[in-house]
Amino acid sequence: MERSSMQKRNERLTAQMVKRGMDALVALSPENVFYSTGAYIMTQKLIRDRLEIALFSQKREPIFIVCGIEESRAREETWIKDIRPYIEFKESPVQFLVDALIEMGLEKGCIGIEKHYWSAHHYVELMKAMPNAEFVECQGIFEEVRMIKDSDEIKILAEAAKATRKAVEAAFLTAKPGNTEAQVANQIKNNLMNQGVDELSFMVLGTGKRSMLVHPTPNDIPISPGDIVKVDCGGLFSGYYSDLARTAVVGKPSSVQADVYKKLATIQKEVIESMQAGVRLCDVFNKCKKLFEEKGLPLEMPHIGHGLGVGVHEHPMINPLNEEKLQENMVLNVEPIVIYDGFCVHLEDLVLITADGVKILTEAKMSDMIPIID
Amino acid sequence: MERSSMQKRNERLTAQMVKRGMDALVALSPENVFYSTGAYIMTQKLIRDRLEIALFSQKREPIFIVCGIEESRAREETWIKDIRPYIEFKESPVQFLVDALIEMGLEKGCIGIEKHYWSAHHYVELMKAMPNAEFVECQGIFEEVRMIKDSDEIKILAEAAKATRKAVEAAFLTAKPGNTEAQVANQIKNNLMNQGVDELSFMVLGTGKRSMLVHPTPNDIPISPGDIVKVDCGGLFSGYYSDLARTAVVGKPSSVQADVYKKLATIQKEVIESMQAGVRLCDVFNKCKKLFEEKGLPLEMPHIGHGLGVGVHEHPMINPLNEEKLQENMVLNVEPIVIYDGFCVHLEDLVLITADGVKILTEAKMSDMIPIID
Numbered sequence: 001m002e003r004s005s006m007q008k009r010n011e012r013l014t015a016q017m018v019k020r021g022m023d024a025l026v027a028l029s030p031e032n033v034f035y036s037t038g039a040y041i042m043t044q045k046l047i048r049d050r051l052e053i054a055l056f057s058q059k060r061e062p063i064f065i066v067c068g069i070e071e072s073r074a075r076e077e078t079w080i081k082d083i084r085p086y087i088e089f090k091e092s093p094v095q096f097l098v099d100a101l102i103e104m105g106l107e108k109g110c111i112g113i114e115k116h117y118w119s120a121h122h123y124v125e126l127m128k129a130m131p132n133a134e135f136v137e138c139q140g141i142f143e144e145v146r147m148i149k150d151s152d153e154i155k156i157l158a159e160a161a162k163a164t165r166k167a168v169e170a171a172f173l174t175a176k177p178g179n180t181e182a183q184v185a186n187q188i189k190n191n192l193m194n195q196g197v198d199e200l201s202f203m204v205l206g207t208g209k210r211s212m213l214v215h216p217t218p219n220d221i222p223i224s225p226g227d228i229v230k231v232d233c234g235g236l237f238s239g240y241y242s243d244l245a246r247t248a249v250v251g252k253p254s255s256v257q258a259d260v261y262k263k264l265a266t267i268q269k270e271v272i273e274s275m276q277a278g279v280r281l282c283d284v285f286n287k288c289k290k291l292f293e294e295k296g297l298p299l300e301m302p303h304i305g306h307g308l309g310v311g312v313h314e315h316p317m318i319n320p321l322n323e324e325k326l327q328e329n330m331v332l333n334v335e336p337i338v339i340y341d342g343f344c345v346h347l348e349d350l351v352l353i354t355a356d357g358v359k360i361l362t363e364a365k366m367s368d369m370i371p372i373i374d
Numbered sequence: 375m376e377r378s379s380m381q382k383r384n385e386r387l388t389a390q391m392v393k394r395g396m397d398a399l400v401a402l403s404p405e406n407v408f409y410s411t412g413a414y415i416m417t418q419k420l421i422r423d424r425l426e427i428a429l430f431s432q433k434r435e436p437i438f439i440v441c442g443i444e445e446s447r448a449r450e451e452t453w454i455k456d457i458r459p460y461i462e463f464k465e466s467p468v469q470f471l472v473d474a475l476i477e478m479g480l481e482k483g484c485i486g487i488e489k490h491y492w493s494a495h496h497y498v499e500l501m502k503a504m505p506n507a508e509f510v511e512c513q514g515i516f517e518e519v520r521m522i523k524d525s526d527e528i529k530i531l532a533e534a535a536k537a538t539r540k541a542v543e544a545a546f547l548t549a550k551p552g553n554t555e556a557q558v559a560n561q562i563k564n565n566l567m568n569q570g571v572d573e574l575s576f577m578v579l580g581t582g583k584r585s586m587l588v589h590p591t592p593n594d595i596p597i598s599p600g601d602i603v604k605v606d607c608g609g610l611f612s613g614y615y616s617d618l619a620r621t622a623v624v625g626k627p628s629s630v631q632a633d634v635y636k637k638l639a640t641i642q643k644e645v646i647e648s649m650q651a652g653v654r655l656c657d658v659f660n661k662c663k664k665l666f667e668e669k670g671l672p673l674e675m676p677h678i679g680h681g682l683g684v685g686v687h688e689h690p691m692i693n694p695l696n697e698e699k700l701q702e703n704m705v706l707n708v709e710p711i712v713i714y715d716g717f718c719v720h721l722e723d724l725v726l727i728t729a730d731g732v733k734i735l736t737e738a739k740m741s742d743m744i745p746i747i748d
Contacts, residue, residue: 042576089695116494120487212446215416216447217414301443313420319463321464
């Protein structure tokens with residue numbers, strides 16, 4: 001990410017902070033630390049107690065508190081100059097944050113923190129150390145800023161989406177009846193690696209009746225003629241996720257399979273076409289619900305899509321309760337799922353809301369199921 | 375995992391709960407939910423707000439509160455019968471927990487929860503709903519029970535460790551000067567997938583001067599004669615991690631490289647040999663520190679190893695502050711690292727503490743560096 005993009009992003013975060021009456025903003029979750037600092041500290045996800053904390057205010061330059069072990073990585077990647085390493089097990093990163101806040105004169109300040117991520121343990125430590133400060137949830141700030149993507153982010157997300165679609169469709173083309181679920185899944189992973197994925201984040205693959213499970217993991221079952229093969233997978237590309245679902249069939253689909261697939265593909269297409277800037281997210285969901293009803297299919301999922309970016313499920317969610325409106329430069333996955341007659345069809349594509357309408361970033365061909373043949 | 379193993383594990387958790395005066399025990403983190411229920415709900419790691427909660431007490435059968443979307447997966451994998459699905463966005467999983475605790479007559483009970491994992495947001499919701507209950511940290515219970523492995527766990531960890539060692543060493547054998555870091559890393563991932571890894575969890579690989587970064591991610595730099603290639607990687611096998619580090623050299627090592635490697639390998643061997651049941655963890659660390667000093671090498675890491683299991687860094691840590699003693703059936707990674715003269719050597723192997731001594735589960739050959747040659 002360019003330094004200028006990072007600073008612009010920082011300005012948007014700070015503007016929201018001021019608008020909401022906060023004196024400082026503290027990022028703690030892996031997504032928001034990466035988003036605000038540019039540094040991707042992988043161990044944040046694996047070793048949660050090893051905190052990395054970014055602190056922003058209007059009064060002075062940002063401060064990045066990092067575990068000493070990760071200092072070299074942080075310095076290499078972030079645009080922030082004031083990096084403060086703590087010694088793990090010996091020093092408390094929360095105390096480093098408290099010291100920095102006091103240094104800024106914020107003993108009694110209003111501090112935005114990620115209450116949805118802070119552990120109760122560290123939260124209590126923070127409260128005790130600063131009893132006169134007010135700590136408020138800042139999740140909304142990050143949600144609001146993150147949901148509108150800049151051109152760098154759109155480029156990365158579009159490339160990640162296309163790479164993932166190609167990886168899945170190519171694996172379907174080269175798979176054969178008799179391959180196991182795990183073999184098909186590994187071929188998808190290989191295709192993703194060949195296209196430069198940094199991390200393989202999730203791989204859901206289920207055939208036959210197992211396709212009806214929401215998140216089956218691939219196992220050693222061979223795929224057989226007549227089986228549905230449902231895949232939902234994603235990886236991390238330069239810190240941004242891909243997330244795509246496709247459904248194939250081994251051999252020739254039954255008439256019910258072909259019919260249900262065609263109906264779902266048509267529904268997805270019509271839902272996507274309805275996603276113009278200004279339309280409410282709940283109305284997108286309701287449009288989908290209505291189409292399911294018209295075609296006699298059951299809609300059982302509580303949402304049919306979500307924002308995508310440095311998180312897998314980002315704001316905004318496409319669910320019946322969300323009255324927010326679609327805006328230009330939002331990037332969303334649209335993923336209707338149908339479970340019917342002992343099998344499941346899942347289609348998930350990535351779209352960009354533009355001033356002129358909606359653009360499908362996966363460049364999908366959705367009209368027919370891909371057959372897996374000898 | 376066998377049902378009987380799961381029940382035995384549950385008995386050990388419950389015994390600790392009673393010993394510490396708690397009326398109930400609540401698992402929330404992905405590791406402890408998997409450990410106590412047997413269900414691996416992948417989205418717990420990716421979508422943190424989608425809670426899965428396991429509740430144990432002496433009074434009645436355990437209760438498993440799951441997101442409705444994950445119900446089928448949970449039912450397929452857990453031994454727990456009382457599964458209670460909530461509807462995401464519409465219903466509060468914390469309220470489901472509160473209802474279950476009240477059903478057990480625990481309005482004023484002492485409840486063990488994972489304060490290091492509960493988000494401040496959900497913690498405050500819980501406090502408000504049950505103002506008369508006492509909530510205490512239960513991390514110690516899980517740490518204590520998890521650090522002693524049963525025979526099923528040792529088998530999985532040993533197989534995962536061996537598969538990972540083979541994957542890395544085979545990739546070194548087939549790599550060539552001029553390959554990029556990413557190519558070598560992808561070959562390791564391929565080898566892991568061919569051996570049945572379920573998830574590729576982390577991949578650290580850096581050559582030349584980048585080997586000195588603690589967690590470099592592989593990039594498009596080609597490896598050249600004289601370069602050190604440092605790898606630290608791991609995957610998930612049936613819910614259990616592998617974690618292994620190896621250091622190779624492209625072509626013939628310089629005399630300094632060969633000397634530093636030999637010294638580190640000797641140190642690691644001697645440290646491992648000192649790891650008998652009854653020895654304190656801090657003494658293992660101090661032994662390592664003394665050997666570094668004797669050989670004129672700098673020891674800069676705050677720890678030199680850690681337990682491994684359903685978490686990457688489990689209890690007990692091998693650091694200078696840990697006065698606990700090694701016990702039979704502990705499984706630990708031993709990973710001394712040296713940064714010297716512009717390069718880094720990292721060796722990490724997995725050991726099992728037995729009644730007769732210590733066993734190296736990676737079955738390592740550590741005496742010389744693997745050369746990467748044409």
